[in-house]
Amino acid sequence: MDEQKHNNEELETTDSRPASRYIKIKPFIFLLMIFALVVATAAITMISLTWGDEKIVDVTNTNTNAERSEFSKLYMAYDKLEAEYYEAIDEEAIINGAINGMIDALEDPYSDYMNQDEASQFNESISSSFQGIGAEIQERDGVITVVSPIKNSPAEKAGLLPNDKIMAVDGKDIQGFSASEAVLLIRGNKGTEVTLSVKRGNALMEVTIIRDDIPIETVYAEMLEDKVAHIIISSFSQNTYDELLAALDEMESKGMKALVLDVRQNPGGLLNSAIDISNLFVEDGKTILQVEDKGEKEVYPASPGPRVNVPVTLIIDEGSASASEILAGALSESANVPLVGLNSFGKGTVQTVNDLPDGSNIKITTAKWLTPDGNWIHEKGIVPDHVVEYPSYATLAPLDPTVTLKENQSSEAVQNAKEMLEAIGYEVGEVDVNFDAQMTAAVKKLQTDNELEVTGELSGDTSFILMDKLREKILKEDPQLVKAQEVVKELLNK
16 A cells, blocks of 8 residues: 655644743643544554564564464574584575475475576576477476477477486586476586486486577468378467467468477466467367366357368377467367377476566465366376377487497497497397398498598598488387378368
8 A cells, every 4th residue: 555645734823912931821721632643643653663664563464474483493494504503504505405495395396496597598498598408307206307309499400309317417416406406407508518317218318418599489370282281389488379369370471281299298387378279270169178276167268269170180298388388288179189199208297487586486286277177187187089109110219429439339329329220220130239241231321322521430520421311210100190180181171
């Protein structure tokens, strides 16, 4: 409430009689004036203490932090550390640790305390760009896990996949780290290298990635055959809705008759962005999602606005999380859009970021969201209408170009290389862990076909070429995209 100030003007009167040296007041009047003065002083003091700019105490709330009994143990522990620890304590580190401890006690991987540096990087990730490797990560049971690499990022190009476990960064063990703590180690300036120790299944491998600018360009569009548009949404950030509108306009100008929307390996983002985009596909008045906070439900219906008026399918996979799942749930249950691909990630909670005065923040899970039909998909995900698996070669561990594989060696890396070569059309014989003479011949042919030095050994540029060829095959022969096209063409022909 704004403080209001009233200026009372007093009228001056004049009197021609000589002034008396004393003021004569009757006793009763005098006592009344003293009483009035006491009351006025008390009132002014109460007002200044309660609403003044520099409050001494909040008289409307005697339950101040210092008097809250639940914190007495915390204060006692801090005082003991300060008084008895054998070295001087770092006050800021102790307080940050206490806040982290409270958040960790929730056992919620999505609630997090971020110090100033971590908060700054978080804000960058939902703005225009940042520098790093471009991967969404999460802490699960004390292990940093890849949710999804960002499309066209160094992480994707290096072969990181959803569910990869990052065990160490540049040799530093990060087990037990929070996601925010891990991000500080993984991110860095453009052009610098970071080496991740990655566990995929039972295999442990070293992946070296060169950091780069990660633009938050979140929408990619292309026109496929038969005027079927393919639009990829890689994350839900501040500009995604506008980017999508521009992509739709571009596709419509090219004669779009149907649309395949693609949120594979999209780790999510802003709730409002997901709602705005869902609104393009859900009929006015129908439910987009429900949000439940301590038993109270709020329904978010679609509102008037532009709509996509062509048949649509949506592709999801295990890297489609959070806002991607909001979109999938809304389109599936309120717009009868068929889903193609794999079971989604399963994140059904909403986080709110609370900025603190020193630039740090607390990200807290404040609600859970439900699909239009009231389903909570948390830790279960959304099952697509048409399940289409990735080919086995799409999940192979990337090769380390700094390691030379050659004849008479045996390792899991050799077996991965054999599977890659076979997938792109080279004869390797039996696919096993042994680098034999037929494998050497296959590598030599790959080097000859790509005008590389013919050594029969697999390393450096030969490893890069092999992985690039495999990536091209995965993109060209995308079974989920092929199925989505089939499904949307059937809708078009109805």
